[in-house]
Each structure stands twice: as structure tokens, then as C-alpha cells.
Amino acid sequence: MKKTYIASCSFGKDSIAMLKIIHDNNLPLDEVIFVEPMFDENTSGLYPKQKAFVEYASNKIKQLWGYNVNILRSDVTYKEQFYIKKKRGKHIGDINGFPCVLGAWCNGSLKMRPIKKFEKQFKNVHHYVGIAYDEKKRHDKLLTRNNNSSSPLFDYKITENMAMNICKDLELLSPIYKEKTRDGCWFCHNQRVSQLRTLRKEYPKYWDTISKLQLDCKFPFTPNKSWFDLERRFANEDKELKLDL
Numbered sequence: 001m002k003k004t005y006i007a008s009c010s011f012g013k014d015s016i017a018m019l020k021i022i023h024d025n026n027l028p029l030d031e032v033i034f035v036e037p038m039f040d041e042n043t044s045g046l047y048p049k050q051k052a053f054v055e056y057a058s059n060k061i062k063q064l065w066g067y068n069v070n071i072l073r074s075d076v077t078y079k080e081q082f083y084i085k086k087k088r089g090k091h092i093g094d095i096n097g098f099p100c101v102l103g104a105w106c107n108g109s110l111k112m113r114p115i116k117k118f119e120k121q122f123k124n125v126h127h128y129v130g131i132a133y134d135e136k137k138r139h140d141k142l143l144t145r146n147n148n149s150s151s152p153l154f155d156y157k158i159t160e161n162m163a164m165n166i167c168k169d170l171e172l173l174s175p176i177y178k179e180k181t182r183d184g185c186w187f188c189h190n191q192r193v194s195q196l197r198t199l200r201k202e203y204p205k206y207w208d209t210i211s212k213l214q215l216d217c218k219f220p221f222t223p224n225k226s227w228f229d230l231e232r233r234f235a236n237e238d239k240e241l242k243l244d245l
Contacts (some may be wrong), residue, residue: 007128014130017163021152023065029170037110038077045185072114097217131158
């Protein structure tokens with residue numbers, strides 16, 4: 001049975017360096033996929049700078065190596081899933097609300113769902129995953145979980161630092177590394193406090209959007225803090241800063 005080789009690209013340093021390794025070593029590759037989580041039908045979950053980089057990098061990857069990047073989206077958005085009412089358990093009738101830290105519904109609904117739908121058209125799939133040579137535990141876990149997966153970076157002994165340099169040389173280094181922020185959605189509940197502070201300052205429209213969701217949700221944005229707790233904290237910081245000036 002013919003295998004279809006699919007590379008998952010997050011547009012981080014490891015997955016972009018992986019595409020170069022695949023190309024340079026003539027490894028089989030049929031499809032490159034990237035999942036764009038959507039807040040609603042018209043609003044991307046990506047930070048604007050990251051979305052612009054995805055568009056730029058997709059074009060450059062095509063020019064350099066001839067790979068088309070399939071940008072996948074789920075048939076359900078974050079906002080739709082947020083307001084879906086629970087049908088089982090102790091909270092029947094309540095909305096899903098914000099994802100939990102463990103077992104978050106957003107990963108399955110917004111990321112894995114479109115991947116599985118895309119892969120249904122193929123009978124035998126082999127996955128390429130961007131795991132560097134100095135991430136042995138992740139690599140071992142990958143092989144234990146899925147025999148139809150491999151990491152070209154690991155196989156060709158490419159470390160994270162080497163992957164970073166590859167992307168720099170290609171001018172394909174994501175802005176997330178230059179700004180020392182984490183990759184992910186602007187509505188992600190796993191963001192650091194520093195990134196949430198930046199979200200409030202630089203993207204007030206997104207900040208206000210999540211404030212409205214918190215009004216409809218019985219539990220806080222994170223296990224320990226509601227969105228309004230964060231707002232009070234940052235507002236107080238602003239006042240202290242003005243007093244110091």
C-alpha cells in the first residue's frame with residue numbers, strides 16, 4: 001500500500017528546519033500542513049505578526065523547495081466551542097467555557113480535528129514531526145505513541161540550536177523568537193503573564209473580546225485568576241508606573 005508522507009509545520013524553527021533537511025536529503029514528502037485556529041469565522045487565533053509570517057514563510061518555502069503548505073482550519077471555531085452546552089457530567093446545560101489546563105478541548109477541536117479530516121483521504125500516512133536531536137525524551141515518546149511517525153531532525157542529528165541557525169540563514173526565523181514570546185493563539189490560556197500584559201497593551205480589541213467571554217463563564221480564565229483579576233493587576237501596574245514618572 002502506497003504511503004503518503006505528511007510534514008506538520010508550525011512555522012517554528014524546528015519544523016521549518018525539518019523541511020530543509022527533508023529536501024536536502026531527498027526524503028519522500030507529499031503534503032505539508034499547518035493548522036490555523038480560528039476565534040470566529042473571520043478572526044484568526046494567530047497574533048497578527050505570526051499570521052503575516054505564516055503567509056511570508058509559506059511563499060518562501062514554495063520558492064525554495066517547491067512545497068505547497070496546506071493551511072487547515074477546523075469546522076468549528078473557538079467561540080462556537082466555548083458556547084456549546086455540555087450534555088454529560090455534573091454540569092449538564094453549562095457552556096464549555098474556557099479550556100482546562102489538562103485535557104483542554106481547544107487542542108482536539110481546533111487543531112487535531114482538521115488534521116484528522118485532512119488525513120482521511122489517504123489510506124496509509126507517515127508523519128514527519130519537528131523534534132530536534134537534543135529532545136530525546138520527546139522523540140522516544142513519539143515512537144512509543146505512533147510507529148508511523150519520525151523526526152528527520154533527530155535522524156540527521158540536528159539540535160535546536162542548529163535548527164535556529166538554519167532558519168536565520170534562510171531568513172525564515174519567526175518573530176516569536178526575536179520578541180522572546182511563545183507561539184500560540186492570542187486567546188490561549190497557557191500564555192505567560194508577560195504575554196497577556198502585551199496582549200492588553202498592544203491588542204486591546206482582543207483583550208476586550210476575552211473580557212466578554214469571562215462574563216459568560218462561571219470559572220476563571222486560568223485555574224487561579226479570572227480575566228478581571230488580570231485586568232486589575234495590569235491596571236494597578238499602570239498606575240504605579242505613572243506615579244513613578
